[in-house]
Amino acid sequence: MPPQGAIVAVLAIAGLASSFMFTLVVPIQSKLPELLDASREDTAWVVTATLLAAAVCTPISGRLGDMYGKRRIVIVLLGLLVLGSVIAALSHSIVGIVIGRALQGAVTGVIPLGISILRDVLHEKRVDSAIALISATLGVGGAIGLPLSAIVTERSDWHMLFWVAAGLGVVVLLLVVWIVPPSVLRTAGRFDYIGAGGLAVGLIGVLLAVSRGGVWGWTSPATIGCGLGGVVVLLLWGWFELRIDDPLLDLRVAARRPVLLTNLTSVAMGFALFGSNVIYPQLLELPAALGGFGLSLLAASLVVMPSGLVMMVLSPVSGRLSHRVGPRVLLIAGAVALVCAYTFTLLLRSEVWHLLIANLLIGVGIGFGFAAMPMLIMRSVPQTETGASNGLNALFRSLGTSSAAAVIGAVLATFTVQAEGAQVPTPVAFQIAFLLGGAAAVLALLIGVFIPARRAPDERHPSLRE
Known part of the structure; x- marks a missing residue:
């Protein structure tokens, strides 16, 4: 079998490629009606299609991975990413772009599948740190991908974004085929x-x-x-x-208290994370005369990016802390960091460095929280259910992010003022948005406190050896 470090590295790169898809079109999102000669309502499907595909495919691909091999399904999902990227790269109409983006969204399933593969192939002492690293890619890919997308858009045709995604997908697919071993643990039964x-x-x-x-x-x-x-x-x-x-999903397992509460926490944390992704860039890009900072998209993304770097740096720390104090304490610490981030922003947001500090705190919160959730899940489900259970957890995160996109978007669109020929959010809109993000963080903290501190003996998985 290939070195375990190489397996972890390849799955982390796959996770980065997956999360990158969610910020891929951010630099061109406002220009899509003009680029595609379509209404703003129609071009919104470029984002919505990715969201829907991710939510639907993630739990289903998890179950398919449990039954037919996790590595095999990861390869299929990466193939869909490449196919969707090529379709979008060659398209000049809204239909082709939406189809391509939907296929790109399916690749989201590689992160929970990758986490499940780690449990199957790594020694037990290495599992927590590796899971923390893969979980961090959920935020890191988007944070790093945003400035990358901005640079590509500024220097070339917007179709190049999709060619970059296709090339990345091909590289990751080849690495998975070469490095990641085939799954040997399968779930019996019919799909x-x-x-x-x-x-x-x-x-x-x-x-x-x-x-x-x-x-x-x-x-x-x-x-x-x-x-x-x-x-x-x-x-x-x-x-x-x-x-x-x-x-498809064993709901009796999903109803276990630690699994259910962890999934509910995922909704709240997903809301807090995506809320920050929506609010901070808009506030940074808003003209200074209207209460913002007047930064370009690239400059604003560079302010937000350190949160993703913090998640990556904290991944080995998260693994060690989880092994020492348990994933429940790690989850609570992450929720506390998110509460601090939104509280800090509510009190101080008059300088760019204020928002930078808040984003660093969000990086700490998501780094700890997202690392803890799959650990809590896999300590409470049979080993034959890890793919489907992690997929379900990812689905709950998607519910949180989609809710944040809708609710925060509605708030910023409702409380507006006419300026420079467009409707822009008012300070009150941002105040309400920060309050909603903070409320989600507080909810995550409250639910996390009630997650059982210990596993029942019959829920412990056997030691994993090389």
């Missing part, structure tokens, strides 16, 4: 196609209501229909999953 379809339909309905409600109107028939319809489908899906022998 639950009905369950996969039901989960997809239900999630799409709920996420469409959350992500598009601000555009359609929160009380419009489309929003209410999608939201209520999605909830009804998910309830029927849960009833069905509890009554078949080989469910």
